[in-house]
Amino acid sequence: MNVKEIIDQVKDAVSTHDQWRGKECINLIASENVMSPLAWKLYNSDFEHRYAEGMPHKRYYQGLSYVDEVESACIEMGKKLFGAQFLDVRPISGGLSILILLSSFAKYGDHYVAPSVPAGAHISQAEFGAAGIRGLEVRHMPLDKEEMNLDIDKSKKVILEHKPKLVNAGGTIFLFPHPLKELREAADEVGAVLTYDGSHVLGLIAGKQFQDPLREGADVVGASAHKTFPGPQGGMLFGNSEEHYKKIKPKIFPALVSNHHLHRLPALAVTMAEMIEFGEDYARQVIKNAQALAQSLHEYGFSVLAENKGFTKSHQVIVDVSDNGRGAWCAETLEKANIIMNKNLLPWDDVNTSKDPSGIRIGTAEMTHFGMKEPEMKYVAELIKRVVVDKVDPLRVKEDVKEFRKDFVDVKYCF
Ligand SMILES: Cc1ncc(COP(=O)(O)O)c(C=O)c1O
DSSP states (O other): OOOOHHHHHHHHHHHHHHHHIIIEEEEEOOOOOOOOOHHHHHHHHHHGGGOOEEEEEEEESOHHHHHHHHHHHHHHHHHHHTTTSSSOOOOOHHHHHHHHHHHHHHOOOOOEEEEOTTEEEEEEEETTHHHHHHOOEEEEEOOOOTTTTTHHHHHHHHHHHHSEEEEEEEEEOOSSSHHHHHHHHHHHHTTOOOEEOOOTHHHHHTTSSSSOOOHHHHHHEEEEESSSOOSOOOEEEESSSSHHHHHHIIIIIIIIOOOTTTTTTHHHHHHHHHHHHHHHHHHHHHHHHHHHHHHHHHTTTOOEEEEGSSSOOOSSEEEOOOOTTTHHHHHHHHHHHTOEEEEETTSSSSSHHHHHTTEEEEOOHHHHTTTHHHHHHHHHHHHHHHHHSSOOOOOOOOOOOOHTTTTOOOSSSOO
């Protein structure tokens, strides 16, 4: 093994990747985004080399006064953004924030109610994910496939019947706000805690363009910090009850997070400040773009879900491509044209078909962050149609994509 060659290969892979995904692709993965240049710059600091067990100003190690300052700034700005009494940025991912919630409010053998994976839950909420690892008995809230939302009556029935310790709303297919008020009523009847996985929609919540989970009935929100919320990869938790936070804290440290990857924090602080300043405009445009993209795809004959509901009120567009070569073919062929999205299970798919499901999921957050608006979304729909419907050689379309992307390489909505 020639290690020098390997290092050169790694360096080449990174610079080629950065040029390709950063400047030449239309990035439509709904869970992705980019940080602003300032956040990106501050991501690379000596914070990366340090350890900080515990809470700001109550650490187990020395040398952390500036880390404390930055983490406290994140907490203060986050509390303001989300109207929360407590906020914790130590979970190093969204998935871990969900495991922390599952560990805080339910124990082995307890019932736990969440949407199913084909109905939009993330794998962390599933019996084969964190909920299963935690040994919880998972029961599913059914989806109303017309509404592309939780079926309120049936979901309430599941909660009342199974008397879970914990109910979790939110998910990874998330077109419309979940009916938290109604879930709260059912959760109250059985004494369950109601949590909300806001990983996908956190930036829309921060920008006040989606639902406000804490005001609508959720006890605690767990989320990623890097999907519609355009921060560094990581997680957070927030809520309003000190009682709940008392249960959560020991599950973060010492149980599940020893060191919380401190280099994230300056970038997170910058992103929070940007969302306070520009978040409303950004989130509004993300949703307008998703609606414009959905409408154009529909006009090109694609089977876009939730037509009767205006397609979407979030950053996501879900398309049934079972008549267009199915999810895997679409996603792989579009990648050849530098249009990046993911295949996705649809609510009626068997979970075992996840390698070639009948849907694709498209997200508008990242391209909105780079300044695209409705006219650009119409063009994106046309490019997708040329590849998937007209079967134009994707390598030809790729040249148009590269040309188009040249005007959208600077992040907007930032300092
Ligand atoms: C709803 C939901 N929750 C949790 C996660 C996990 O987030 P992370 O990748 O930050 O662990 C995801 C990831 O896409 C998600 O969609």
